Structure formats: C-alpha cells, structure tokens
Amino acid sequence: MLTALGWSPEQLLARVNQRRAQRGSLPLHAKTGYPWLRNGRPAAEVRPDVLAVLSYYSERPVTAAALGWDRPRSRRQRPLDRPYEATATELLRDTQGEVPMQRRSFILLSGAAATAPALDLLMSGSPLLRAAHEGDRVSKQLTTTVEQAVRQARELDDSEGSASTLLWAGGIWQNLGKLITECRYGTAEGLRLHTAHIEMSETYGWMLFDAGHHPQAQRVYQTGLRLAREAADSPGAHQATVNLLASAAYQESWLGQYHEASALLDVAENRRPQSLTPRLRAVVEMRRIALAGQTGDTEALRRADGQTRTHLALARDSEEPYWSLWLSPSAVDAQTGRALLAAHHPDLAEAYLGGRTVDDAEGYPRDRMLFASELAAARAQTGDVTGAAHAARKALTLAAQVGSHRVHRHLDAVTATLRQEHESHPAVRELLTDTTRPEQPPQP
Known part of the structure; x- marks a missing residue:
C-alpha cells in the first residue's frame, strides 16, 4: 500500500x-513504521489510526485482515537468541532494550554455537561496520570520555567485584553500542569506539x-567478537579481542565446556600471532593453565605454567595494554595452585597457593579472597585443619570488600566442609564463630 501511495514509512507516521x-x-517516533x-504490526492502540489514514488516502476501506494483522503473531527470534548468526549491528541494537542484560532470559550456548563468532575471526572478507549517516557526531572529547569510563569500569570490578556494579557497567556497555550504531564519527574515532566496546565487552562479560549470569555473559562476549570481526583492523582492537577470547575461554572452562574453551584459545593464538605481545601470550597461557586443571591434564598444566612465566619475563610493561598489568608471577602461582587443586593434587597446590594469599601487596581483593579459600580447601584435603581454618579466616577478612557471588559461594562451600568434617577442632570452632558473628557498625 505504501508503494501504491508513493509514501515512505516516515511519511505514513507523519500523517498518523x-x-x-x-x-x-x-x-x-518517525521510524516506528x-x-x-x-512482519511486525502496530500496537493495539495505534492500529486504528494507521488503518484510518490508509483508508482515507487510498479512498477505500483498509482492514487489519487485508494487511495480515489479524493473524496470530509469530514469535520472532531476537539476534541475541542466535548471536552466532547475527551481525554486529543486529546484536548491538538488540542489547538496547529497557530490561538490563542480567535480567533477560537466555539459554546457555555450547558446541559450535558458542565458538562460531570466534572461528569467524579467522576468516577474511567481512564487511566493515559503518557509522550512521545521520545522527549526532561523536567528538574526540566524547571518545576520550568513553575510554576513561571503560577503564574505570574495569578498575571498579577489580577492586569491588561484580555484584554492585552490574547495572552501572551494563549501562556503559549498552550506551556505547548506541553511539556506535546511531551516531556519526570519523575513522579515527570509529577505531577507538570499536576498541572500547570490545574492551567493555570483556569487562562486562x-x-x-x-x-x-552465564548465558548473559556469553551474549556479551559474542557481541564483542562480532564487532571485532566487522571493525577495521588496528593493534588496539586486536589486543582487546585476544583478551576477550581468553576470558570467554575461562568461562567455558568453568562451565565444563572444555572443547569450546580450547577452540577459543586456539583462535586467540592463531589470529595474527605476530601481533601478540609477551603479556598477551602470557594471558592466553594463563587460561590454558585453568583449562588443563579442569581436565586433569597435569602435563599440559606444567607446560602452560612454564610458557606463562617465560612470556611474562619478556614483557616490557610500557609497551603492554593497561588491562594486562594485573598478571604477575604470584598471580601465576595462584592460578597454577588452583588448577592443581582442580586436578586433585592438593599437596602440590598448597605450595603455590600459600604465597599468593600471604605475600601479595594490597589490591585485587576478589582474587586474594578466591585463592585464600582455595588454599583453605587444599589444606583441608591434606589434613592441615589449623592451616585450612587460618586461610579461610583470611578469606573472610576480605569478604566485606568483595561483591562476587562466585567467590562467596566458594568460601561458603569450604567453611561448610570444615564444619561437617572438623567441627570440634578449636581452629574451626573459632572460624565458625567469626562467620556467625553479626557485622559491627563502623566506629566514628
């Protein structure tokens, strides 16, 4: 009917x-049509206006049945339901709804569905994502502000954990997607915005x-990977993509999807390997340590541990991305210890985990709390109940600073085990007293 009238959807909406x-x-809105x-249709309260306008200008009755609006609405899959088939623009627009990402319902992806966007990074010829022809222009100053916000989101997560920052970080990620799809910007600003979105996808994911929120995290990771494929090539975007792949692989290892985790790490290593800095190589190998621990492959674990330390020793921090500076020799010790514990070698794990929780400088309380609780688990399994209770208490002292459901659940599991198996032990009784004591208000 619009073709017969010679109208665009905007002209129809103007008359409505x-x-x-x-x-x-x-x-x-002018784009509502x-x-x-x-195959969409107007809302119930809008439909009579649309039909009245079409009837008036076509000079004949137009009904909902004539336009197919009387049939049951077929459920349309959103791009985020099938991120492995969607373009970056489709995914970015589908994230811009009113419901926060962590409150949306998705199924967990596995197999080829989980790895497809990553494997597509190995293929060339994808069309580049273009800025909008219309809309406000993104200035250099705004681009710099966006980059600062992305960096602050990461620093906040490192210092406090995820629980209290999800809404704020989700807003940054969502609004950055709106800038990319709805605004105009030059090539230089486009590269920076795309890189910032990939970095923010890693942080928010x-x-x-x-x-x-594992299904939601997968969607965020995959949206970032789709954008990475359609973004113009640059060192910053490539480095951020490698880090995104490594974090996505860590999640897959945690979920027991080992084949998928390995595939993601292979892409991170084999996509432009000449562009990998020593710290980036160390980040990827660090995630291989975790994967090897989950699969019980101690030979691969030790190999990845050695490679991580070799790459880390070659790094010149002034030439490395800021988000890779968290990786230190003691962080490698902690990850190796945790992996050995997962591989059922608590005696070997204890030596690696002990140094992380005792000797590390202040900072990264979530990591320190996690590895202190892992140390408690390792000591409990080797029969050192006093040492286990001491490590659990150390984790408990960090708990008020950490908003991580994952780490708090781990500490709860460790203390529950100590209660069930060693409740009469004096050190365990003291620990259980600490865990049940009501929190004291801060002193003036």
Whole structure:
C-alpha cells in the first residue's frame, strides 16, 4: 500500500501523528513504521489510526485482515537468541532494550554455537561496520570520555567485584553500542569506539560471569567478537579481542565446556600471532593453565605454567595494554595452585597457593579472597585443619570488600566442609564463630 501511495514509512507516521495530535495523543517516533514492513504490526492502540489514514488516502476501506494483522503473531527470534548468526549491528541494537542484560532470559550456548563468532575471526572478507549517516557526531572529547569510563569500569570490578556494579557497567556497555550504531564519527574515532566496546565487552562479560549470569555473559562476549570481526583492523582492537577470547575461554572452562574453551584459545593464538605481545601470550597461557586443571591434564598444566612465566619475563610493561598489568608471577602461582587443586593434587597446590594469599601487596581483593579459600580447601584435603581454618579466616577478612557471588559461594562451600568434617577442632570452632558473628557498625 505504501508503494501504491508513493509514501515512505516516515511519511505514513507523519500523517498518523497528525491524527493523534488532534485528540492530544503523544506522537510516535518517525521510524516506528519500519518493523511493520518486516512482519511486525502496530500496537493495539495505534492500529486504528494507521488503518484510518490508509483508508482515507487510498479512498477505500483498509482492514487489519487485508494487511495480515489479524493473524496470530509469530514469535520472532531476537539476534541475541542466535548471536552466532547475527551481525554486529543486529546484536548491538538488540542489547538496547529497557530490561538490563542480567535480567533477560537466555539459554546457555555450547558446541559450535558458542565458538562460531570466534572461528569467524579467522576468516577474511567481512564487511566493515559503518557509522550512521545521520545522527549526532561523536567528538574526540566524547571518545576520550568513553575510554576513561571503560577503564574505570574495569578498575571498579577489580577492586569491588561484580555484584554492585552490574547495572552501572551494563549501562556503559549498552550506551556505547548506541553511539556506535546511531551516531556519526570519523575513522579515527570509529577505531577507538570499536576498541572500547570490545574492551567493555570483556569487562562486562566477566562481571556477568562472576555474578553467575552465564548465558548473559556469553551474549556479551559474542557481541564483542562480532564487532571485532566487522571493525577495521588496528593493534588496539586486536589486543582487546585476544583478551576477550581468553576470558570467554575461562568461562567455558568453568562451565565444563572444555572443547569450546580450547577452540577459543586456539583462535586467540592463531589470529595474527605476530601481533601478540609477551603479556598477551602470557594471558592466553594463563587460561590454558585453568583449562588443563579442569581436565586433569597435569602435563599440559606444567607446560602452560612454564610458557606463562617465560612470556611474562619478556614483557616490557610500557609497551603492554593497561588491562594486562594485573598478571604477575604470584598471580601465576595462584592460578597454577588452583588448577592443581582442580586436578586433585592438593599437596602440590598448597605450595603455590600459600604465597599468593600471604605475600601479595594490597589490591585485587576478589582474587586474594578466591585463592585464600582455595588454599583453605587444599589444606583441608591434606589434613592441615589449623592451616585450612587460618586461610579461610583470611578469606573472610576480605569478604566485606568483595561483591562476587562466585567467590562467596566458594568460601561458603569450604567453611561448610570444615564444619561437617572438623567441627570440634578449636581452629574451626573459632572460624565458625567469626562467620556467625553479626557485622559491627563502623566506629566514628
């Protein structure tokens, strides 16, 4: 009908809004009509206005049945339901709804569905994501502000964990997607915005993973990977993509999806390997340590541990991404210890985990709390109940600073085991007293 009338959807909406204005109703957005051309339909309160306008200008009655609006609505899959088939633009737009990401419902992806966006990074020829032709222009100053916000989100997660920061970080991620799809910007600003979104996808995805929102974290990771494939190539975007792949692989290892984790790490290593800095190589090998521990492959674990330390020793921090500076020799010790514990070698794990929780400088309380609770588990399994209770108490002292559901659940599991198996032990009784004592208000 629009073709017969010679109208665009915007022209139809302009006439519909004229009719709505006559009775004092709010106007509809000029782009509202486009979904009606793709098997959508107007809302119930809008439909009579649309039909009246079409009937008036076509000079014949137009009914809902004539336009197919009387049939049951077929459920349309959203791009986030099938991120392995969608483009970056589709995914970015599908994240811009009113419901926060952690409150949306998705199924957990596995197999080829989980790895497809990563494997696509190995293919060339993808069309580049373009800025909008219309819309406000993104200035250099705004681009710098976006980059600062992304960095602050990561620092906040490192210092506090995910629980209290999800809404704020999700807003940054969502609004950055809106800038990319709805605004105009030059090539230089586009590269920076795309890189910032990939970095923010890693940070926000990690927060969702840390809070136990695993399907949502996968969607965030995969949206970042789709954008990485369609973004213009640059060292910063490539480095951020490698880090994103490594974090996505860590989540897959945690979920027991070992084949998928290995595939993600292979892509991280084999996509432009000449561009990998020593610290980036160390980050990837660090995630291989975790994977080897989960699969019980102690030979691969020791090999990855050695490679991580070799790469780390070659790094010149002034030439490395800021987000890779958390990786230190003691962090490698802690990850290796945790992996050995997962591989059922608590005696070997204890030596690695002890140094992380005792000798590390202040900072990264979530990691320190996690590895202190892992140390408690290792000592409990080797029969050192006093040492286990001491490590659990150390984790408990960090608990008030950490908003990570994942780490708190781990500490709860360790203390529950100590209670069930060693409740009469003096050190365990003292620990259990600490865990049940009501929190004291801060002193003036």
